[in-house]
Amino acid sequence: MEQPDGAWWRRSTVYQIYPKSFMDSDGDGVGDLRGITSKLDYLHALGVDVVWLCPVYPHGGVDGGYDITDYRAIAPEFGTLADWQELLAGLHARGMRLVMDLVVNHTSDRHPWFLEARSSTDSPYRDYYLWQPGRDSGPPSNWGSHFGGSAWQLDPATGESYLHLFAPEQPDLNWENPRVRREVYDLMTFWLELGIDGFRMDTINMLSKVPGYPDTAPGADYAYPLAEEHFLNGPRLLDYLREMRAEVLSKYDVMTVGETPGTTPEQAAVLTDPQTGPLDMVFQFDHMAVDKDTTSARPRWTTVPYAVPELKRVLGRWQTGLHGRGWNSLYLGNHDVPRMVSRFGDDGEHRVASAKMLATLLFTLQGTPYVYQGDELGMPNARFTSIDDYRDVDTLNLYREDVTQGGRDPAEVLAMIHAKGRDNARTPMPWTAGEHAGFTTGTPWIPLNPTYPDINAEAAIADPDSVYWYYRDLIRLRREHPAIVDGRYDDLRPTHDTLYAYLRTHAQEQLLVLLNFGGAVLDLDGVLELPANAELLIGNYAAPGEVPPGVLQPWEARVYVTRTVEETGTPG
Incomplete structure (x- = not known):
């Protein structure tokens, strides 16, 4: 497909930053905006075009910043709005762009909208969220949360339950309400007017739920199955996204990428059609399932050897399905999944070779490639030996349910976490082999990856045969060869x-x-x-x-x- 005028994002390479773990400027052990700004020359030298910043808004502290309490501010641990503006200016001065995370399927339960909504059934904010009458026999339906347990939380004060597809502290917004949609469009405009270059849209295809919240087929050994057929790509999703495009996005030269689990190439072609699609590209998850036991009650935590022909089939289905019709996002790792060299390669004897090979795959398929911080160093999984070293809500819930409550062997559960835990990707960026890997002068908020004395940016830059230099070459080649x-x-x-x-x-x-x-x-x-x-x-x-x-x-x-x-x- 030839590139439409202005589709700069097709030719771009995106670098994803998890701010809490990138670089700490003030010694409190938490990465921040000034820390990122101090590393802009590193990103520029690597050759990336776009930085995607995971959430830096005030949040409830439950899900790594994805439980937002204020959409128009910067969380104090990350700095100030002035710090953010300095970062944006530094990116633009170097010819790079900034994409912000848009998290509008849900808010924090500490967001002022929800505090008002739960104050009374008559609150004008009540229908900003999704409520159902409480039942003596249990939740309104058997929908399960992505983080375990029921997706319904009883609010004792009003006797009704609210929907949360993720943690109970992350109530889902009611997109049927036009006032909610107007609030979202206004907050998007706020950041666009400040000069950002696009949005990565978190769980964007979960906005529309099937009315009535019907039960889904129960699982064999768990009470609350995911009811994805009732909330993925729901009946009004295209209406909402097309309205968003018309009301906001069409007025700016920006890039949009939607996180869309459970989406097919045919659905993605509609979402990303160059003329009529509301989004520019999507994150799909099919290749993230090739090493899972899909018959398990919790496939996300399972690991099976993946078959290379199956990986080729899945990737090829998306390559051919969107060619000439839409646009792919290309990724093998991010803040929610294990390190790609540990998952798809060999993080032992052949770590460097397999990290480079996987990068070659990433950069030679059709689509916009995404590099997650540290992948350009070939970082492996962390494999902490104690549950006390982990911070992720999903990981801690698994351990509590399986070990503390279920009596399962801790070593067995830790092995699952070593393979699939999200904190594998959230350890601090290793800048040097020195104290705290050069990430902070204080105590890191989460332990360092134990490999940092050998695998760090300073060592990689000093080694002309490192994974880092190979990434630089791939980024350059992608610019030079239209076939890519x-x-x-x-x-x-x-x-x-x-x-x-x-x-x-x-x-x-x-x-x-x-x-x-x-x-x-x-x-x-x-x-x-x-x-x-x-x-x-x-x-x-x-x-x-x-x-x-x-x-x-x-x-x-x-x-x-x-x-x-x-x-x-x-x-x-």
Whole structure:
């Protein structure tokens, strides 16, 4: 698909910052805005175009900033609005843009709207939220929360229950109410007028719920199953988002990315259609399920070996499903999932090679790539030995339910947390091998990843063969090769157990990408023949001209370029 005028975000690389863990400027152990500003030259040197800032608003302290109490202010632990404006100015001065998190499926239960809403059933704010009469026999329906237990919380003062798809302290907003929608559009305008360049929209496809909140099919061994068919991509979602586009977003040259779990490529094509779609791109979650046991009561916490053909099938479905129709977001890690090298690669002997190989995948598919802080260093999971070192509400709920209340072996539950816990991605950014990894002069709010003496930014920048420099090269190559941004995708060996080989074809340029998803040498003889005129563009093992062409080393990545499609054809 050719890029419409102004679609700068198609050519961009986004860097996601979890502010609490990026850089602390004042020694209180919590990352802050001035800390981020002090590292803008680092981001500029890396080559990223856009910074996505996770929430920095005042919050209730329950879910990492995603339980907001004031949408028009900066939380004191992060600084002031003046500090934020300095950050924005510093980004713009370096030619980078800023995207803010928009969290409007729910608020904090300490937000003034909810405090008013729960004060009385007659409150003018009552229908800002979703209430149902209480029942002696239990919650209004069997919907489950993403964080465990019922999605309904009884409010004893009024005898009614409110809906919370996440923590009880995160009541869902009532998007059926036009006053709520107007409030949201006004707060969006507030930040846009201050000069931001877009929004990442948290759980945006949960806004519309099926009326009546009907029960969902119960699970085999848990009382409150997720009722996703009743709140994902609900009946009025497109109405709400199109109204948002018309009322606010169409007036600004900005980028929007919606977090949309459970969305299909067909639905995403409608959401991101270049002419009629309300969003520019979506985060989809299909590839985040390839290593889960989907038959489990809690698949999110399970880990099974993923099949490379299944990963290729899922990624390819999105590549072909949106080509010419919409736009992808490309990610393998973020603040809600484990470190990508521990999840999809090898964080032991082949950490560096597999981190580079996964980055090659990320940067050579069609879509806008997202780099989560520390991925450019090849950071692995943290694997803390004590539950006392964890801070995430979801992790602590799991441990309480399974160990404290359920009597399960603590070591077994810690192994689940080591693999899938969100705090794996939330440890402080390791800047140096020195005290507290150069993150703070105080005590970090969460322990450091124990690998920081060896895996840190200072060491990576000093090593020309590091993951950091490879990311820089990939970011540069993506700018230079239109086939990466706009080319067609063709999977050449979809059923092969370890080889991921695909073409990216555009006009007179074609790229061939070879990825070895495994720790053994892969012989290409009889599997795939390289075209005679292929030139090695980038690889993670050796410089061009020094790579034996007939085999792939463990976790090896290569990208070849052929200048004319007519000469290249399709490799056999």
